[in-house]
Amino acid sequence: MTDTLxxxxxxxxxxxxxxxxxxxxxxxxxxxGILLFLMCYFAVGSASVYVFTFLAxxxxxxxxxxxxxxxxxxxxxxxLYLSNDLRIPGIYSLIITSGIIFMSFIASNIQSILLDxxxxxxxxxxxxxxLISLFFxxxxxxxxxxxxxxxxxENGIFLxxxxxxxxxxxxxxxxxxxxxxxxxxxxxxLINKVSETFGQEHSDALKMxxxxxxx
Amino acid sequence: xxxxxxxxxxxxxxxxxxxxxxxxxxxxxxxxxFMPQAAAxxxxxxxxxxxxxALNSYFFFVMSIVFAASAVYNTGYISKSDRRQSEYNYYSIxxxxxxxxxxxxxxxxxxxxxxxxxxxxxxxxxxxIYFSRSKHALxxxxxxxFICSIGISLAxxxxxxxxxxxxxxxxxxxxxxxxxxxxxxxFWLKISFVFYFVGIGTKMGLAPVHSWLxxxxxxxxxxxxxxLSAAMLNTAFFMIMKMFSLMELADLGVYARTLMLIMGLxxxxxxAVFILIIKDYKRMLxxxxxxxxxxxxxAVSLGSAGIFAALLHLxxxxxxxxxxxxxxxxxxxxxxxxxxxxxSGIIKVDRLTGWLLVLSFIGIAGLPPSPLFLSELxxxxxxxxxxxxxxxxxxxxxxxxxxxxxxSIIVNMAFGQRPVTLKEEKVPLGISMYLPQIILVLCAxxxxxxxxxxxxxxxxxxxxxxxxx
Numbered sequence: 001m002t003d004t005l006x007x008x009x010x011x012x013x014x015x016x017x018x019x020x021x022x023x024x025x026x027x028x029x030x031x032x033g034i035l036l037f038l039m040c041y042f043a044v045g046s047a048s049v050y051v052f053t054f055l056a057x058x059x060x061x062x063x064x065x066x067x068x069x070x071x072x073x074x075x076x077x078x079x080l081y082l083s084n085d086l087r088i089p090g091i092y093s094l095i096i097t098s099g100i101i102f103m104s105f106i107a108s109n110i111q112s113i114l115l116d117x118x119x120x121x122x123x124x125x126x127x128x129x130x131l132i133s134l135f136f137x138x139x140x141x142x143x144x145x146x147x148x149x150x151x152x153x154e155n156g157i158f159l160x161x162x163x164x165x166x167x168x169x170x171x172x173x174x175x176x177x178x179x180x181x182x183x184x185x186x187x188x189x190l191i192n193k194v195s196e197t198f199g200q201e202h203s204d205a206l207k208m209x210x211x212x213x214x215x
Numbered sequence: 216x217x218x219x220x221x222x223x224x225x226x227x228x229x230x231x232x233x234x235x236x237x238x239x240x241x242x243x244x245x246x247x248x249f250m251p252q253a254a255a256x257x258x259x260x261x262x263x264x265x266x267x268x269a270l271n272s273y274f275f276f277v278m279s280i281v282f283a284a285s286a287v288y289n290t291g292y293i294s295k296s297d298r299r300q301s302e303y304n305y306y307s308i309x310x311x312x313x314x315x316x317x318x319x320x321x322x323x324x325x326x327x328x329x330x331x332x333x334x335x336x337x338x339x340x341x342x343x344i345y346f347s348r349s350k351h352a353l354x355x356x357x358x359x360x361f362i363c364s365i366g367i368s369l370a371x372x373x374x375x376x377x378x379x380x381x382x383x384x385x386x387x388x389x390x391x392x393x394x395x396x397x398x399x400x401x402f403w404l405k406i407s408f409v410f411y412f413v414g415i416g417t418k419m420g421l422a423p424v425h426s427w428l429x430x431x432x433x434x435x436x437x438x439x440x441x442x443l444s445a446a447m448l449n450t451a452f453f454m455i456m457k458m459f460s461l462m463e464l465a466d467l468g469v470y471a472r473t474l475m476l477i478m479g480l481x482x483x484x485x486x487a488v489f490i491l492i493i494k495d496y497k498r499m500l501x502x503x504x505x506x507x508x509x510x511x512x513x514a515v516s517l518g519s520a521g522i523f524a525a526l527l528h529l530x531x532x533x534x535x536x537x538x539x540x541x542x543x544x545x546x547x548x549x550x551x552x553x554x555x556x557x558x559s560g561i562i563k564v565d566r567l568t569g570w571l572l573v574l575s576f577i578g579i580a581g582l583p584p585s586p587l588f589l590s591e592l593x594x595x596x597x598x599x600x601x602x603x604x605x606x607x608x609x610x611x612x613x614x615x616x617x618x619x620x621x622x623s624i625i626v627n628m629a630f631g632q633r634p635v636t637l638k639e640e641k642v643p644l645g646i647s648m649y650l651p652q653i654i655l656v657l658c659a660x661x662x663x664x665x666x667x668x669x670x671x672x673x674x675x676x677x678x679x680x681x682x683x684x
Contacts (some may be wrong), residue, residue, distance in 0.1 A: 161375045186338055190357050197353050
């Protein structure tokens with residue numbers, strides 16, 4: 001069952017590269033939250049009740065509800081539907097995403113990695129998710145999609161930490177929560193400010209500071 | 216302290232609270248050195264997760280000096296600003312939270328907890344960088360938060376990979392990691408170091424992940440720029456040193472040193488390229504910080520002699536760069552611009568500010584009696600000891616280019632004719648906007664001539680703590 005969930009997670013990343021509707025990306029974040037909760041349930045369910053409750057809160061409330069809620073609120077009234085102005089055409093993005101997933105599967109099956117098959121699958125999907133998210137951050141111009149891609153990267157990191165399953169210290173979970181929760185609120189605040197100040201959501205607007213310009 | 220700032224809600228009290236906290240930190244660092252038994256770990260949870268040792272005591276001492284100087288300068292700097300009281304409150308609370316986060320990162324005995332505090336430094340300093348509320352400041356804080364958050368996330372990936380390598384020994388306490396260093400899978404440890412080094416290197420401002428630094432340092436208020444450059448970058452360097460110690464203990468020191476040398480050289484190359492075309496003097500100082508971080512990273516890659524040189528360089532750079540940024544704040548107040556082309560004849564406008572700028576430049580240039588002269592001489596000695604002769608033209612050639620660029624800018628700014636567009640009446644600057652720089656430059660130059668025994672002991676102990684030797 002966990003293998004199936006990991007494969008679905010990987011397919012979701014390919015779907016993200018194929019679509020460019022911002023609302024769809026936000027819905028995918030909620031879907032990733034559900035998938036991560038189910039993977040926690042099967043991977044960590046027999047561990048301490050406190051650890052499982054904390055992880056369930058993090059996935060179901062924070063990743064599935066709170067973060068998409070904040071992003072939807074930011075999106076409201078901005079008439080943004082597409083994360084348009086991709087730096088590279090969508091078809092190439094799809095090819096590169098597929099290539100990253102393929103290379104991640106190759107990398108996680110290196111002989112020296114002494115993990116069981118489920119952990120290898122988690123490792124490959126999580127590495128792919130992190131690298132694909134970093135790729136999206138650099139190739140999409142909208143600041144809102146940058147934040148969405150950042151949250152996807154965090155989800156990939158969370159999935160990576162699940163390879164440790166019940167051995168992961170709680171403090172690591174707390175770190176993930178702090179990073180995602182507070183950083184996203186800060187970014188959510190900043191996105192509103194950027195929209196109000198620059199009048200547009202493209203990161204191209206954030207190029208005023210240059211070494212060769214004076215004020 | 217934070218509660219008092221909110222309750223009393225006066226501009227003078229906000230500045231006073233920050234300055235008091237800074238002297239408290241300075242007092243604590245003195246107590247730790249002179250009465251080490253008083254710094255023994257308290258019992259219970261706090262003592263388990265926060266402790267002083269030889270390495271973090273030294274970094275805490277340097278941070279305290281920088282904070283005290285910035286806090287004193289801040290009392291005069293803020294009084295010249297015309298903002299709402301609530302904004303001053305948030306600013307002071309932000310400064311206290313920022314220093315608290317750095318202190319937490321330094322004192323943590325757990326790698327995971329240190330990581331949480333380093334993330335907290337990003338979030339607590341975001342408001343401080345955005346204090347001027349300008350478009351440029353917004354752009355700077357956006358880049359800062361976004362890029363540093365990505366960096367910190369990559370560092371977290373490194374920590375997770377380290378835990379995978381540790382297997383069933385899932386403790387992130389430094390003492391456990393160091394004790395079991397040889398039992399950690401070398402494969403996972405190497406990969407984890409790459410992610411961790413690149414991630415925390417983003418916070419340290421190492422090239423090529425430095426792009427946030429010139430923007431954030433130039434748009435922040437001058438006391439905050441000083442603390443970002445001379446305290447926060449050091450905190451990130453400390454975190455990297457901890458991981459470097461683990462690599463040394465795991466017999467992977469050569470691998471770690473190679474990576475540090477590569478990023479150190481890149482961090483010397485990038486400022487050398489941009490310094491000659493720069494138009495903003497605060498950005499110039501920011502690129503100088505990148506260059507000095509590069510020197511420290513390269514020095515660490517040269518073994519124990521290089522580590523000593525790096526730690527000495529850290530002290531000298533922190534004191535002199537703080538003086539430079541604070542003096543740049545004076546220049547900005549006097550000329551109301553950060554454009555190099557619009558600033559000249561500073562000595563004619565304000566003699567003390569002009570000479571402080573020149574003396575601070577002599578310090579950062581590594582000319583005697585600057586302590587950076589000593590550290591760079593030790594760096595040269597370490598290069599010769601390691602027989603890495605190719606580094607001599609690389610490191611010192613790039614250094615020369617950076618210093619030529621900075622020197623030509625500062626000489627033009629300090630000397631020359633007063634701009635005709637500048638108003639006749641000088642903006643009055645209080646004593647608190649000169650005193651910290653005078654003390655820092657004096658102390659730095661005295662240390663360059665007669666190096667105090669207690670400082671030598673501190674640096675030697677700190678150097679010995681890296682690599683566990």
